[in-house]
Amino acid sequence: MIPPEFDYAAPESLAEAIRLLDEGGEDAKLLAGGHSLIPLMKLRLAAPSLLVDLRRVDGLRGIDRANGGWRIGSMTRHVDLQVHEELGLVSVAALSIADQQVRNRGTIGGSLAHGDPASDLPAVLLVAEGSVTVQGSGGEREIAAADLFQDYLTTAIAPGEVMTSVSLPIGEGWGFGYQKFNRRVEDWAMVGVCALVRKAADGSCEDVRVGLTNMGSTPLRATATEDALRGGGLDADAIARAAEQAAEGTDPPADLNASSDYKRNLARVLARRALQEAAAA
Numbered sequence: 001m002i003p004p005e006f007d008y009a010a011p012e013s014l015a016e017a018i019r020l021l022d023e024g025g026e027d028a029k030l031l032a033g034g035h036s037l038i039p040l041m042k043l044r045l046a047a048p049s050l051l052v053d054l055r056r057v058d059g060l061r062g063i064d065r066a067n068g069g070w071r072i073g074s075m076t077r078h079v080d081l082q083v084h085e086e087l088g089l090v091s092v093a094a095l096s097i098a099d100q101q102v103r104n105r106g107t108i109g110g111s112l113a114h115g116d117p118a119s120d121l122p123a124v125l126l127v128a129e130g131s132v133t134v135q136g137s138g139g140e141r142e143i144a145a146a147d148l149f150q151d152y153l154t155t156a157i158a159p160g161e162v163m164t165s166v167s168l169p170i171g172e173g174w175g176f177g178y179q180k181f182n183r184r185v186e187d188w189a190m191v192g193v194c195a196l197v198r199k200a201a202d203g204s205c206e207d208v209r210v211g212l213t214n215m216g217s218t219p220l221r222a223t224a225t226e227d228a229l230r231g232g233g234l235d236a237d238a239i240a241r242a243a244e245q246a247a248e249g250t251d252p253p254a255d256l257n258a259s260s261d262y263k264r265n266l267a268r269v270l271a272r273r274a275l276q277e278a279a280a281a
Contacts, residue, residue: 003041010053014060014135014162017052021160022137024050030162031055032075032110035102060109060164063087069169074109074132074162081108089128089176089194090168093120096178099186109163112148115155115218118188120180122149123219127194127211130168136161149218174198177277179270180213183257189213190257191266193222193246195274197234197281205229210275215250215267224248225271234279243272 011017021028029037029048040046054060060075063084070087081087081094082103097103097111097120111121112132125132125145133142134157143156150156157163180192192213200206208229210222224245232238247264254260 003038004044004047006041006048007050008053009050010056012056012058014057014164017054017057017162018135018137018160020050020052021162024048024052026159028052028159030113032113033077033106034110035098035106036110036114036116054162066167067169068171069130069167072108072166072168074112074164074166075107076109078103078106078108078111087168088170088174089178089196090121090124092176092178093124093194096120096180108166112166113155113157113163115149115153117149117152117216117218117220118214120189120192120213123192123211123213124194125166125168126219126221127196127209128168128170129209130166130170132157132163133165133167134158134161134163140164142167152217170196175278175281177274177279177281179274179277181266181270191215191252191263191270193267193270193274195271195278197275197278199234199279203234205232205234205279208275208278210246210271212246212250212267215247215252215263217251217253220250222246222248222267222271225275229275236276239275239279240272243268243275246271 027049031051031053061073064071078094078097131142131144175197177195180189194211196209198207208226210225212220225242228242247267252260252263
């Protein structure tokens with residue numbers, strides 16, 4: 001379908017982009033990679049009167065070490081993440097997004113700001129206990145991942161704010177695993193599970209984090225699984241018992257691909273696999 005008529009601007013500075021957003025109000029939308037917003041516009045599910053394209057704005061791309069973790073510019077493409085193997089879990093998750101053509105244009109900031117719980121990167125940010133930095137006419141602020149995702153396709157980013165960077169504090173000492181199940185290779189995840197495990201000197205689980213994709217209206221943490229595993233062993237039986245609790249407190253949407261119960265079972269299976277992968281790293 002053809003989207004409704006709209007105005008288009010491609011500012012060359014962040015200040016200009018913010019000014020255009022303020023002038024456009026709630027009918028103005030940012031355009032990053034375009035793989036989230038453009039399909040909604042074609043389906044007439046979104047009808048912004050102004051698109052503000054960020055592709056010419058300097059300073060929004062790049063991957064750097066920062067405070068023991070990583071700082072990633074919001075306009076950094078998925079393809080840049082997938083080839084940066086030092087990013088670990090982020091790199092592996094980015095490599096699983098759709099196909100190469102999508103990864104060549106899609107951006108980490110666009111994916112996170114869209115807030116789709118079926119996307120790969122929101123749960124990764126949540127499990128890494130990361131944050132995003134946004135800037136608007138009122139100044140700059142940081143939003144923790146736990147506060148960023150509020151509801152389906154709804155985030156804490158205000159209409160006049162631009163996401164400028166993503167912070168991921170995960171450093172050395174964490175093993176990771178990523179498991180994703182979809183009907184076809186390039187589809188959205190029916191369910192995805194990302195796991196981070198840090199071992200103590202004796203091989204036990206010092207800390208663990210488990211993130212769930214497409215198991216509710218926002219990305220989720222499998223806190224029951226984390227609590228069951230933290231401080232204990234990381235043998236196959238301990239991981240299997242903990243993974244059985246992965247679906248607790250979730251509300252996965254039923255759709256044409258699977259029922260809610262099927263997705264809950266997938267979460268348990270994928271949590272076990274992701275944790276085993278992370279524990280073996």
